Each structure stands twice: as structure tokens, then as C-alpha cells.
Amino acid sequence: xxxxxxxxxxxxxxxxxxxxxxxxxxxxxxxxxxxxxxxxxxxxxxxxxxxxxxxxxxxxxxxxxxxxxxxxxxxxxxxxxxxxxxxxxxxxxxxxxxxxxxxxxxxxxxxxxxxxxxxxxxxxxxxxxxxxxxxxxxxxxxxxxxxxxxxxxxxxxxxxxxxxxxxxxxxxxxxxxxxxxxxxxxxxxxxxxxxxxxxxxxxxxxxxxxxxxxxxxxxxxxxxxxxxxxxxxxxxxxxxxxxxxxxxxxxxxxxxxxxxxxxxxxxxxxxxxxxxxxxxxxxxxxxxxxxxxxxxxxxxxxxxxxxxxxxxxxxxxxxxxxxxxxxxxxxxxxxxxxxxxxxxxxxxxxxxxxxxxxxxxxxxxxxxxxxxxxxxxxxxxxxxxxxxxxxxxxxxxxxxxxxxxxxxxxxxxxxxxxxxxxxxxxxxxxxxxxxxxxxxxxxxxxxxxxxxxxxxxxxxxxxxxxxxxxxxxxxxxxxxxxxxxxxxxxxxxxxxxxxxxxxxxxxxxxxxxxxxxxxxxxxxxxxxxxxxxxxxxxxxxxxxxxxxxxxxxxxxxxxxxxxxxxxxxxxxxxxxxxxxxxxxxxxxxxx
Amino acid sequence: xxxxxxxxxxxxxxxxxxxxxxxxxxxxxxxxxxxxxxxxxxxxxxxxxxxxxxxxxxxxxxxxxxxxxxxxxxxxxxxxxxxxx
Numbered sequence: 001x002x003x004x005x006x007x008x009x010x011x012x013x014x015x016x017x018x019x020x021x022x023x024x025x026x027x028x029x030x031x032x033x034x035x036x037x038x039x040x041x042x043x044x045x046x047x048x049x050x051x052x053x054x055x056x057x058x059x060x061x062x063x064x065x066x067x068x069x070x071x072x073x074x075x076x077x078x079x080x081x082x083x084x085x086x087x088x089x090x091x092x093x094x095x096x097x098x099x100x101x102x103x104x105x106x107x108x109x110x111x112x113x114x115x116x117x118x119x120x121x122x123x124x125x126x127x128x129x130x131x132x133x134x135x136x137x138x139x140x141x142x143x144x145x146x147x148x149x150x151x152x153x154x155x156x157x158x159x160x161x162x163x164x165x166x167x168x169x170x171x172x173x174x175x176x177x178x179x180x181x182x183x184x185x186x187x188x189x190x191x192x193x194x195x196x197x198x199x200x201x202x203x204x205x206x207x208x209x210x211x212x213x214x215x216x217x218x219x220x221x222x223x224x225x226x227x228x229x230x231x232x233x234x235x236x237x238x239x240x241x242x243x244x245x246x247x248x249x250x251x252x253x254x255x256x257x258x259x260x261x262x263x264x265x266x267x268x269x270x271x272x273x274x275x276x277x278x279x280x281x282x283x284x285x286x287x288x289x290x291x292x293x294x295x296x297x298x299x300x301x302x303x304x305x306x307x308x309x310x311x312x313x314x315x316x317x318x319x320x321x322x323x324x325x326x327x328x329x330x331x332x333x334x335x336x337x338x339x340x341x342x343x344x345x346x347x348x349x350x351x352x353x354x355x356x357x358x359x360x361x362x363x364x365x366x367x368x369x370x371x372x373x374x375x376x377x378x379x380x381x382x383x384x385x386x387x388x389x390x391x392x393x394x395x396x397x398x399x400x401x402x403x404x405x406x407x408x409x410x411x412x413x414x415x416x417x418x419x420x421x422x423x424x425x426x427x428x429x430x431x432x433x434x435x436x437x438x439x440x441x442x443x444x445x446x447x448x449x450x451x452x453x454x455x456x457x458x459x460x461x462x463x464x465x466x467x468x469x470x471x472x473x474x475x476x477x478x479x480x481x482x483x484x485x486x487x488x489x490x491x492x493x494x495x496x497x498x499x500x501x502x503x504x505x506x507x508x509x510x511x512x513x514x515x516x517x518x519x520x521x522x523x524x525x526x527x528x529x530x531x532x533x534x535x536x537x538x539x540x541x542x543x544x545x546x547x548x549x550x551x552x553x554x555x556x557x558x559x560x561x562x563x564x565x566x567x568x569x570x571x572x573x574x575x576x577x578x579x580x581x582x583x584x585x586x587x588x589x590x591x
Numbered sequence: 592x593x594x595x596x597x598x599x600x601x602x603x604x605x606x607x608x609x610x611x612x613x614x615x616x617x618x619x620x621x622x623x624x625x626x627x628x629x630x631x632x633x634x635x636x637x638x639x640x641x642x643x644x645x646x647x648x649x650x651x652x653x654x655x656x657x658x659x660x661x662x663x664x665x666x667x668x669x670x671x672x673x674x675x676x
Binding site: 222251280292589 | 647652
């Protein structure tokens, strides 16, 4: 069968499935709309979280980025998985116990202040919109590539589909659709990887295959390091970023992951507290399947590419080369006129330009896999893009209808009206996101990293201290969030968009890139929150005692606990948390 | 329902689990995968330099195990706390 026929078949089948599920599980109440009625099984919730989490960027771009940066790409692998450990151990169970719908809900109630809630709504909207702008573009790119329409038409189709099932189904519809989407995307990612691993090393498990030797008995990684040295690139297994920068970026991505509202809200959808822990475990397991395969795909693709094109005669290159050349994602300029492809690190001599995104998409073709595998990739990429966009839309709509309208503006709104408001704001959000997809703000790639930095700088400290520190008061939390998010915004806009005088990588503070700066802004958030708390009224003796008891255990621990400890000492000079709130915190700590 | 241990003990135990597991979390990723990566790379496991393997594979496997260990420990603690004998 023709490739395009296969593509239509797979996309048609998978979409009928998603829409069928959305219709069958549509939401009837606000509870179902926001948190799927709170009755999702942990394994299903884990799959949905994984699909929600893995966007077109994880599916298409990540392996490509690793392919070109080698060891440096580890920041994404560790950063985007390690955050789930923080979530499962520090946040998810307590947030579930608190029994609210959204993150601003928690922050507003825990810090007994609608100002805190408003700040949280603002941060949630900022984080979600920066994230979704990139996603809608991704949806458009994938649709346009596989349905052979232009990118804008692709965005419109994507908007229509997301609108249909996010608005109708709410969290309930989205959750069950995402379960199906996870199955499609993981299958689509694994099949080509297994094929290629087997073809190049004889191992069917890619995770083992990329550390194995090829048919000549040479280890793939050694061969790749050798080729990289020869062509003037940094060695694949060592990377080129400074250790400090790698450390900071990994930390920012981890903490950002644990602070992203569309991830956190997932743990409100399960029945019991223990299910929240379980969900995080399953989610990470399902994510890890893709994330441990990606570095293997990166190595296979990189080797295949170099071996197929480097020092080869342009006229004799295989057919896929010219096909991808037409898309503009692959380009050859014969600078020295010898008809041979020179692919080297030196920009003056290099004759080959490659867009990182094609490494995953073209990989099956480079390895000459059958057409149905390529079509499967298409369905998988679409599943990845759509599931993430839908999850984000829900966070935006609940921030508006629940946190802003019901929580702050009109607390008396009825459940029916709130549900209508939720659907309306989801619609508005889709249209806005589509607008950004069609008119990308010019810095889409940068904004994804920005979203993580913003989440790390704003939510994570506020939620963590809300659970683990009885002393943290509203003044501290609000100033902390505001300082963290402003600092992050300042640094990102300065070095990414050239505002505030701009600057180059030579001007980075302590040599830390904007991607890694979320870690610094997070520390600023913690510090400022604790200092502000110092200049506020005193705490009741009973609370101080409770805090002191915990102190001994806490001293021995790492960075967080250093700050916490500081807080406890400082806390003696600070204003009291209302008794009702203290009771509430104690309540959520109980088993 | 009788409680064998009180809420404070429960919370302290919980914190101890969290601290131990997070130390492991920190060691495999920031320790083996980043700070010590260059040193560990001199050790070769199959075709993998060890530091590189931790950064791209090992750390992720450990993360998954850590969460499931925590689930197990907390379920045990919950049972202990709320056992009905």
C-alpha cells in the first residue's frame, strides 16, 4: 500500500477512537469536568499523565536534540523524569489530601488569602500559555507534514479536534482519551526503535542495543565518539556544556516538572491519597519507557546519518535525502565544488544543514523500514501533540472559571453556570492558543524552557513550604512567588529576547544559561519568602513546639532542609498562621 | 479503629523515608550523572562509559524504583497506623 494511504488509515482509526471515547465519557458536573469525578484508576491515570506530559516535543524533538548534543542532552532525560520523584514524595499525596480542584485553590486556602490565589492564577495562566503556544504550533507542523496541508490549516484542524473533546469531555473525557493516546504514541515510538536496534546490533531491546557493538564488533558509542572527533564535533559521550550549567538546567527542569499545573492537577483525579502516590509511580514508569528509548534512537540516528551522507557523493545519495531536502529541513551547499558532502563542525567548511526534528521522523526512512511503520509514527506524533494541548487547555479553563470567576469574582455562581463558564473559557483558550500557533511569537522554542523556569520559580517553593513548613505565612509566600517569577521573567527576556539591554552567553550570571536560571529564581523565592516571614508577627507556642520537634530530623537533610531550618529559627520572630489553617495542614498530614 | 502509632510518629517516619529516598535521587542524577560523570566515564560497562550511562539510562531506572519503594513503604506505614486489630 502507498505511504499516504497508510497514514490516512492510521490517523482515521486513531481519531475515531479518541472522539468515540470523548463522547462516551463526557462530563456532566464540574467535579467531572475538573477532576474526572475523582474516580480514575491509578494505572489509567498514570497513562493519561504520561500522555499529557509527553508532547510533540518529547516525541519528535527530544531524540533529535540528544542526537546532536550527546551527553548534554541528558539534562532533558534526567530533568523531565526526576521531577516525578519530587512530585510523588513531596507534593502529590498532600495536594490530593487537601481535596481541591486546582493549584491556585490550594495556594489560596493554605495561605488564607485571595491575593495569594490571584497571584497563583496569574502564574498558572502564564506558565500554561507559554507552554501551549509551542504545542499548537507543534500540532500544526505535524498535521501539515502528514496530511499534506499547510501549517495554518493544520493548526485549524488541531483546534477543532481539541475543542471538541476538551470542551465536551472536560477532564473525564480528556483522561480516557489520553489513555488511548498513550498506547498509540508509545507503540509508534518503540516499533521503529526496536527494528533499528535489531538491524544495527542484533539486540531487540534498544536500551541495550545502543551500548552494544555493531556487526564489525565495534561498540556503537566508541564508533560515534571516533566519528565525532574526526569531524571536529565534541565527543558524543562527554558533551560541551559546563558542569555547573548542566547541574542548574537539570535542577530547573526537575523542579519545573514538579511545579507545572497541568501535571499537578492530574493527582487530584484519583480517589484516595495512596492512589496519588501510585499514579505518580505509574506515570513515571510509562514515561521512562519512552525516555530510555530516546537516547538509543538518538545514537542509531546519528550513526546512520553520518555513515550515509558524510564524504559521500551528492549524486549517489539515497532517495530520502532529496525528499527531505524539498521540505527545507535538510540542505546541501557544495562550497568547494567537489560534489562530495562535507559534514564537519567548522562552519566555513560544513556543507550540510540538518533540522534536528527530522532525526526521529526520517529515521525509519533512513533505516528503510516498511511504510506502515512510517504511518504509525504519524499517528503517534499527533497523539502526543493533541494530548498535551488538551491537558493544558483544561488547566487554563479551570483557572479562569474555577479560580478566577468562582474563587474571586463571583463566589455565588451555581454549579451549572460554572460548568458553562468552564466550557466557554476552554473555547476562548483554544482560539487564543490557535492564534499563537498561527502567529508564533517568534520565540516558541525558547518559551518551552521558559515555562519550566517559571513553574520552578513560582509554584514549587510555595507548595512545598505550604506542606512542610507550618510557619510559612501569606506575606512570605506571596512575595516569594512574585520575586521568583519576576526574576525568571527578567532573566529570560533579557537573554532570550534582548530586553533590558540584552546580552550574550558571556554576560550570563555565573555562567548559568536562561534554561537553568529557574533554579536560581527558585532559591530566590525560598530565600525571600523566609526573610519576609521573619518581619511578621509571632507564632503561638504550641506551633513552635511542633516545629522544633521536626527540626532535629530536618537538620540532617539537604538544601531544602537547610532553608527550612533557617525558616524555623526565623519563625520565632514571625506572625502567626491562623489556627484554622494550622488545623488544615495537620489534617492533610494524617494518613 | 485503633492507632498503633500517633500522628507525629507517622509524620516523622514519613520524613525519614523522604530524606533517604531523595538522597538516593540526588546521588544517581546530580552525583553520578553530572558531578562525578567524568570520573565514572573511565569505567566501561559493555559499550557504555558509566557516567554517561547513569545520565541517560541509570538515573531514570532508579527514579522509577524509588517511587515504587516509597509507595510500598507508605502503604505499610498507613496499614500500621490504621490497623484494625
